[in-house]
Amino acid sequence: MRIHVFNVVMIVAFVLGANSPILLAQKQDLKYGSQYQGKREDAAMQKFRSNRFGQFIHWGLYAIPGGEWKGKVYPGAAEWLQSSAKISSSSWNALVDKFNPSKYNPDEWAIMAKKMGVKYATITTKHHDGFCLWNSEYTDFDIEATKYNGDLIKEFVEAYKRQGIDVYFYYSILDWHHPDWRNDIKTDEDSIAFERYFQFAKNQLLELQAKFPEVKGFWFDGTWDESWKKNGKYSYEIEMALKAVNPDIIVNSRLRADDYGSRHFDSNGDLMGDYQSGFERFLPKNTDSTIVKMDWESCMTIPVNQWGYHKDWSLSHVKFADEIIEMLVKSVSLNGNFLLNFGPDGNGAIREEEVAIANEIGKWMTLNSDAIYNGVFANLEKQDWGYYIKNTKTNTLYGVLFNKPISNLIKVKLPKNVKLKGCVLSYDGQKSLQIIPHEKHYLVKLPKIMFKHPVVLEFKLE
Secondary structure, eight states: OOOOHHHHHHHHHHHHOTTOHHHHHOOOOOSSSOSSSSOOOSHHHHHHHHHOEEEEEOOSGGGTTTTEETTEEOOSOGGGHHHHTTOOHHHHHGGGGGOOOTTOOHHHHHHHHHHHTOSEEEEEEEOTTOOBSSOOTTOSSBGGGSSOOSOHHHHHHHHHHHTTOEEEEEEESOOSSOTTOOSSOOSHHHHHHHHHHHHHHHHHHHHHHHHOTTOOEEEEEOOOSHHHHTOHHHHHHHHHHHHHHOTTOEEBGGGOBOTTOOBSBOTTSOBOSSBEEEEESOOOOTTOTTGGGSOEEEEEOSBTTOOSOOSOGGGSOBOOHHHHHHHHHHHHHTTEEEEEEEOOOTTSOOOHHHHHHHHHHHHHHHHHGGGTTTEEOOOOOOOTTEEEEEETTTTEEEEEESSOOTTSEEEEOOOTTOOEEEEEETTEEEEEOEEEEOSSOEEEEOOSSOOSSOEEEEEEEO
């Protein structure tokens, strides 16, 4: 039995303790681990970081059944219906003949996204079922095989570009349709087949990059199977190939596996890819001191667990606009981006409930976007009333209020050498609020009126 040096180190660490100098001194010699230390600081990455708020689009053949098959509703994620309902490949592939999104209007999508306040959008070019929303020369299982007379991705990119919204591509490495995909590599035949699949995926990704040079980055998924984890070389080569074409391209952490099968973070604990994308439908804790040191993004659904279109939204809690705004604010306050998902139906229409939520968020963003764009961790003690955010462009400190105290007084704790000289409400910048100094903090007196939505406070410091 082969024992990796890494495993020996972890055994020693367990015996001696996490702070053992032996553990800290040992670093794995990795061929396929992290490619750099710290954060990227080039212009492309700074733009991604400053955008903060993005839109996720999950769309594909799964939007046609919408979580229902042969009269039975499956409460799980709609894009997993082929697996959860155990639908045969032939039956699923036949959905291609039904896919003709006559109501697809990418300009309407883009205008809605613009009004909501997003700065970038990520769309599923290919999900786990292998169906491609663009005309690909490497497969017949794509939009060209449908009755739709157009290229959905091309039209999407052009529409969002007109609204000044950056576009990113989701691409699933996992592919239930491709005959060479393997969940695990157990034989020589598996290895040969998987090498063919790797070339297929690499060709498609380079094809997307060539067809759409405007794309800012790739959001990878479906990389949890043993077949991918055992082939760190493949994920490394894909990232290098994409960046050879465009050094500015941004790649999420889900793509990579290292020499020993570690994902997101390599066996030395260093982030792989350009930002951490492991936060799916949850956010890090406020007490997580490590998260503010890296770039990261959370992706969030509006219902509890629906990405692709599901006919029945009564199966789980549907988030209110203010809930979503708090998730956005919390993400920014911890140096993260927030990607909010929408699932158009089989006709290409976004459901009315999603449009209404987007409009509510957009109204708030119109008044308060200065606390979101260019927002970073303010390095101040978290208070129960809400979140601090610092705008790096204006050097302004904001407080986003979600929990108004009964006393109408909120505590503001600042470093000893910083004084609070003023505070105004973002929607009423002419009206100064009363400040009451205390020995170790300040109290700010809020108006007695009840706020219907989260309120942003602008602090004036000296």
